[in-house]
Amino acid sequence: MDQLSRVLDEMRLPNGAYVASLSRDYSHVWIRDVCYTVLPYLNSPCDRYEKAYHALLDLFRRYEWKIDIHTSKRPVHLFEYIHARYSTDLKEIDQPWGHAQNDAIGVFLWGAAQGVRHGKNIIRDEKDRGILEKLTRYLACLAYWDHPDNGMWEENMEVHASSMGACVAGLREVSLLVDVPEKWIRRGEAALNRLLPRESETKETDLALLSLIYPYGVVNRGTARSILTDVAGKLERTFGVIRYAGDRYYNGGAEAEWCFGFPWLGLCHAMLGERDKTLEYGEKTNRILPDDGRVPELYIGGTDRPNGNTPLAWAVAMVMLLHRHLTAETPVTSGIRTEKGNLEEL
Structure with missing residues (x-):
């Protein structure tokens, strides 16, 4: 276990985030990957979990202007979405990418709320809490319950059960920290139940x-x-x-x-x-x-x-x-x- 933790530490950045891999192709920071990568530290007394979420919150604070736009206006082009991956200094990468990844926002909200539940100092100030609230409104503006996205694998645009489930989980959990209208959760649950057990229209299972x-x-x-x-x-x-x-x-x-x-x-x-x-x-x-x-x-x-x-x-x-x-x-x-x-x- 210590060896596995040391391997993870090789991919940890000074800002607290993680690159997806040490390879050239994956030497970037993905929101989703960071959230999964720090799950082993959710119950640990170390600060890796909260430092990773602080890094992601800082990222969202940098691009708060974009979130503000798309809490009331649905993105049209992929670059308008909250980006899914970033440079190691947590800045957007000027390269076409499948950034419509609703599950990345869902897992972030879920993980932030889990951190608070487990005694982590995730929310540093009201600005952080405000970011969480704006991200819930971003998902609502997208109408995530019937919104095609690139999904976990960053591929073709269609409605994915895994993306809807991440958003439902995130909204449920974060509703203890910010106000989340119940209808946003219920619409996701209903749509998810209609699609399951399929992942999408084109994928029976995944x-x-x-x-x-x-x-x-x-x-x-x-x-x-x-x-x-x-x-x-x-x-x-x-x-x-x-x-x-x-x-x-x-x-x-x-x-x-x-x-x-x-x-x-x-x-x-x-x-x-x-x-x-x-x-x-x-x-x-x-x-x-x-x-x-x-x-x-x-x-x-x-x-x-x-x-x-x-x-x-x-x-x-x-x-x-x-x-x-x-x-x-x-x-x-x-x-x-x-x-x-x-x-x-x-």
């Missing part, structure tokens, strides 16, 4: 759907089991989990196999209280874990070779999270919704 179980816990047990059955049955491979059928990214004759898929499946089963399955995916994770802890992004499809985005901070963090759960250092205790919609603590 690795991104696991986020609805862990970390968000926004689906009931029946839906969670359906998602897990589909992902494991249709997407699981030797070195990890493919993102979706027909994925062309690093396709070397077959879809690329993403390493964080195994620990993510394990964490989802932990949320359901299924110890045997959690252990099973712990063993699968250990089989692909390099001795130096530098977990790759993926194995190139049809090969036994990792790609150059090694280590991937998000993947290292997911391995840490599953290991801590299995060793009871930090057990997964978030609730999964029952069929009646109540939260049941594990």
Whole structure:
């Protein structure tokens, strides 16, 4: 575990944020990746979690003028959206990109509220609280519940269940810190229920759907089991989990196999209280874990070779999270919704 933490520290910047990887292609700061990368420190006495969120809050404060515009005027062009990735000094990168990523804003809101709940000093002043409130209005202005976005994988524009789920989770959690009209949450829940168990119109199932179980816990047990059955049955491979059928990214004759898929499946089963399955995916994770802890992004499809985005901070963090759960250092205790919609603590 110390080794994995040291690997993450190699990707930590002086401002508290993290680059996605040490590779040339991924030497940028993604909002989503930072939020997932610091999850292992949510219950830790160290300041890595809050420093990362302070860095992201500072980023949003720098571009508050853009957020202000789009709390009342929906973006038209991709560059008008809150950007999904930034330079290491947390400035926008002047390059075309799929910046319509509603889930990045949802996970940030969720993570900020989780930090407060766990005693972290996330909100430094009323300016920070104001940023959180404006981000909720940004999602409402987008009408995130029926708004096509680029999704977790930054690809084609369509309505994604994983993006809606992140926004629902974020709005629910942050409603303890700022005022969030209930209708903004209910519209998202209704739209999400209509789309599930599909990820989108073009994707029957997708690795991104696991986020609805862990970390968000926004689906009931029946839906969670359906998602897990589909992902494991249709997407699981030797070195990890493919993102979706027909994925062309690093396709070397077959879809690329993403390493964080195994620990993510394990964490989802932990949320359901299924110890045997959690252990099973712990063993699968250990089989692909390099001795130096530098977990790759993926194995190139049809090969036994990792790609150059090694280590991937998000993947290292997911391995840490599953290991801590299995060793009871930090057990997964978030609730999964029952069929009646109540939260049941594990």
